[in-house]
Structure formats: structure tokens, C-alpha cells
Amino acid sequence: MSLFKYSAPMNFYPLAGRLIPLFWIAALLLIAFGLYWGFFETPYVLSDQKQYYHILFVHVAASWMGMWLYGMMVFWGLVGLIFNTRLSFMMAKATAVTGALMQLIALVSGAVWGKVSWGTWWEWDPRLTLSLILMFLYIGYIALQSAIDDPRRADKASAVLALLGSAVLPVIYYSVNCPNPNECASLHQESSFKGVEFNILLAMLVTALGFWAYSFATILMRVRNIILEREINTQWVAQLSKN
């Protein structure tokens, strides 16, 4: 019961307000620790990679968050469509911008990494290509959301779009990974987790957690704004501005 209480924007608003500082502190500490560990406690060079590989701690964390947040956006949209709860739509809307930002960081850091290790800013590597497509999906979501004036329609329509994206994404993933099915086996990338040094893994996970906390802090801040914007005519918001 207590959990459902917070599905009302009125009750969620103060809760989010209390959570935001916690997420900010967690984000700062985790990112600081993760990056420190990544830069100073890991090997200087890594087999064929030179010292530039350290950018991976930012790159991997950002691209994980980019994917994770898309999933979260789809989840909140789905919850909203099924239970018709306004707050979940607001969560989905707030998630999109942070997700797009994460995807942008992933793309830029990926390009920089590519420049120093492959000698080119852009390589049509399956993972980078997929990041680009995901970025397009975020842009489409945000564009649709902002093109519709009626918030109710905007919420539902963009939730459907996100769902559609998540349904087609596996097919896109497959087609990007394996553009020529005749020689698919040779193109398949190996999972890079095998035999990774503990320090690298630790730094990567901690940074990712830090990015996660940062995302939540910003998402909650944005949700609070959306709540105020949409509930401007209600008693409790009027009360809030008086205090």
C-alpha cells in the first residue's frame, strides 16, 4: 500500500525532493572513486591498446546507461499505458533527455577512442552503429513528445513509439551485427569480459553505478519540474508556493 501511495504526483514530489541529494552524493562519490581507480590503479597499457584505453571507463558506463535508460523509458511507458498512471508517463518523459545525453557521451567518447586507437573518428563498428541508432530513437521520442501539445496524447503516443522502438531494436541489433548473413560467423564480436583484470572491472562497474546515480538525480529533478508544470492548477501546488 505504501508503495502505491507514491504513485500520486502529490506524494511523490516531496519524496523525490528528499532522494535527490542522496543520489547526487552517491553519484559524486562513485564517479570520483571509479575514475580514480580506472585512471591510476589499472595497468598503464592493455595488450594492443595504448594508455588511451582509459577512456573506456567513461565510454562503457555511458553506453550502458544509454541502453538501460531506454529500457527504463519503455518500462515506464508500458506501466503508464497499462495502469493509466500519470506519474509513470512523467518518469518516461524525464528519462528521455538523460538517456539521450548518455548516448551522446558514449558516441563522443567512442569517437575519441576510435581516433586514438584506429586512427579514425568513426568506424562502422556494430556497437558504435547501434549507439547511433539508439541515439536516433531517443531523438525521435523527444521530437514526438515535444510536437504534441496535449500532454495526455503526448505521453501515450511517445510510450507507443518507445515500445515500437524496443520491439524493432533486437532486429536492428541483429541486422547491424550481421549485415551479411552469409558470413555472419566471422563478423561476430567476442564478448570482451573474459579475462578482464579485476581492477578494470571494478573501476568500470563503480563508474557505471555513479552514472546511474547521476541519471536518477537528474531524472528526479526533471520529474519534479514536470509535476509542477502539470499540476499547476491544483490545491497542493498552490499551497507549496505559499510556504
Added chain:
Amino acid sequence: MSLSVSNLQCTRGDYPLFSGLSFQLEPQQLLFLQGQNGSGKTTLIRTLCGLFLADKGDICWQDKKIQTQLETYRAALFYLGHFNAIKGDLTALENLQFNHDLSGQHADEEAVLDALEKMGLFGYEDVPTRQLSQGQKRRVALARLILNQSPLWILDEPFVALDAAAVELLQTIISKKISTGGMAILTTHQVVPLTKGKVQHLNLDDYKVQI
């Protein structure tokens, strides 16, 4: 057979339009829906058609919520709004035939031609409707009322853009519908004299939500 609405509340955009709206419509009853601009007439009508979801309250057709029996309800409902749903490239006959068939009922060509003639469109059956006047187009749309067998009619401003003769014709059609056991909801200020049956009035301004 009845339509009952209880404790309905609707919100459009950020503003609640009306709340606590209840009424009951029985056969041989005609409901006039009134209210100022922005009082939510159109929203209420769209909600009654099942196109818009209300925040609170129930709409029941034959004592069952319409959401649980949308197909049955829609077979029993006839709605005509501001738009004529007419294609300029199709003839009056084709338009009427298609629109009537779309509501799940079928009429043979004889009946369709007959309906057009009753609406004063004799001689225009095979003319592409883009060549007709506004009033004539509206008549093509309203000709569906002659063919339609649904027990519940919801008509949004049906008298707009009609000349005196057409107004009288429409009054007769609605009155006949009511006297033969139909129900109708109208948003209009036009009086419809009934030969038989009862009239209800509902003013949305009475259910306005104070902000």
C-alpha cells in the same frame, strides 16, 4: 435498453471540465445538452462515444459498462459530429453507401437512393460531392439518419449549415426516431417538437469544476 451515466468527471489538458455528471436516458427520450463554449460539450460527447476516457465515473449501456462491450455498444450507437465524413471525389450515392455500411448495417441501393431523395438530393446521386454546396453536403451526411437503425443517436450540432426546409426535415426525422422507441442526445439550441416521448435538458455549466 438504456444509457446511464453516473458521477462522470472529465479533464481536458490540465483543466478539469466537469464532474459529478449523472443522467439516465430511456427509449422515447430526447436529451438536450447545453453549456457555454469550453464547458466540455464536445468532450462529453466523445466520452459518451467511448473515444475519450473519463477520469472518474461510469457510462453504462443496458447496465453494462461500455468499455466491456465496445463492439455491441458501437453497433447500437450512431454518432454524427461537425464533420460530414464525405469524400469530394466520391458521388453522393457512393458516400452514403460506404458510410452507412461502415456502421455495420447494410442497405441496398434502392434504399440509399430513396434516402437521398427524401433529403432533397434527387438528381444529385451520381454527382461527385465536391460539386455540391455546403448545405447539400451536410444533407448527404444527414441522409444516414434515414437509413440508420441504431437505437441511440448522438448528434453534435446537427442543425448547423442547414436551410429552413432541411431544419424542418431533420426535426421530423428525429421526432420520428423518438416516437418509434429511439433515444437521442443533441447539442443544439434548436427546438425539436415531439409527437410522442419525453425531453430532458442537461446544462454542463451546472457541473463546472471551480478552480
Added chain:
Amino acid sequence: MLNTFFMILQRDVKLALRRRSEIFTVLFFFIIVVSLFPLGIGFDEKMLQGIAPGVAWIAALLASMLALERLFEADYADGTLEQMLLAPQPLSVLVFAKITAHWLLTGLPLVLVAPVVGLLYHLEAETVGVMMFMLLLGTPILSMIGAIGAALTLGLRGGGVLISLLILPLYLPVLVYGSGAVYESALQSGNIEPHTLLLSAFLLLSLIFAPWATAAALKISLE
């Protein structure tokens, strides 16, 4: 239900045939885009054969994109769409009929005009055959997925450009396998079976889900 399907199909085709120029607009757009490429990047035969599959498919994506705007717009503007939502038949059936008509009028002509691409790009007859076959498999997918986008952007300002932003990324698998197969048959081993199977699977999936999703999107847009 089948009656309703054919009723709407017949009406949409009839309407389009009374306004033939709209069919030809899409068709000529496709032909013009395809013929602009050699003028822009040169007439080398080998190179043209190499880019032909990609060019043809991208032109097809853009052409079907262009046509999508009109899929629901006219019916929305004159109130017919509202009447369709209120019809007692399931909306997805009505929507499926409209998509089918749309494909017959804008997708199928592209398939039939594909030999022109073959002539312009010096493709062999066999490759042209493959291209036509792949377009036949792929263009219905474009109409299916595109319909969802058209339904979501119904009545919005700048809807046409917005649809491309939403839908073009989702066309990617069709582009990859559609042009992949043509490329394969033009320059490589010629085994296009995997491409065909993948595209057919995608087509089946979209046949199952797209009409339903489009109906849901229309209900949202007309609420």
C-alpha cells in the same frame, strides 16, 4: 469482417484512381531520386553497379515515407477516421485494409518500376529480378511500420518531417537485408536465401503486430 476489409480496400483504391496524380507523384519521386545519383557522383559502370542496391532502397524508403503522410490525413480531416473508430468492427481490420490499399498504390508501383533502376545502373537481368523480389518483400514492411508513425503523428504540425525522424531508423533492417541481397546477387556468391528468410520473418512479424499497434496509436491520437 472480411466484408469490411474489402469495402475499405475497394473505396481507398477507387479514391486513388480518381486522383491518379498522387500515385504518380510517389513513383516519379522514386525515379528522379534514383537518376540523380549518377549525375552527382559519376558514370563509372562498376561503381554504379556497386551503389545501385543501396540507392534503390534508400529511394524506396524516402518515397514510401513521402506517401505515408497521406495515409490517414484525408480521412482524419473530413471525419471519416472518427467514424471508423466508432464502427462496430475491430479497428485493426479497418486499418489493415487501409495499409493494404496504401501498399497497392505506393509500394507495388515501386516494385514494378524497379527495372528502370536496372537500366540506369547497368544491372544484369538476374539482379533486377532479385531487386524486384526483395522490394516485393520489403515494401509492405515499410507500409506497415510507417503506418504506426503516421498514426502517431496524425494532425501534428510538420507531421511529414516528424514521421521520417521517428520511422526511418526503424527501417534499418529492411534496408540492410533488402540491399544486401541485391548486392550479393550483383557482385558476390549470389546466395540470397538467408536475406530472403530474414526479411520474410520481419514481414510476418509486422503483419501480425503493425495493424494492431496502428489501431492503438490512432485511438490515442483521436482521443
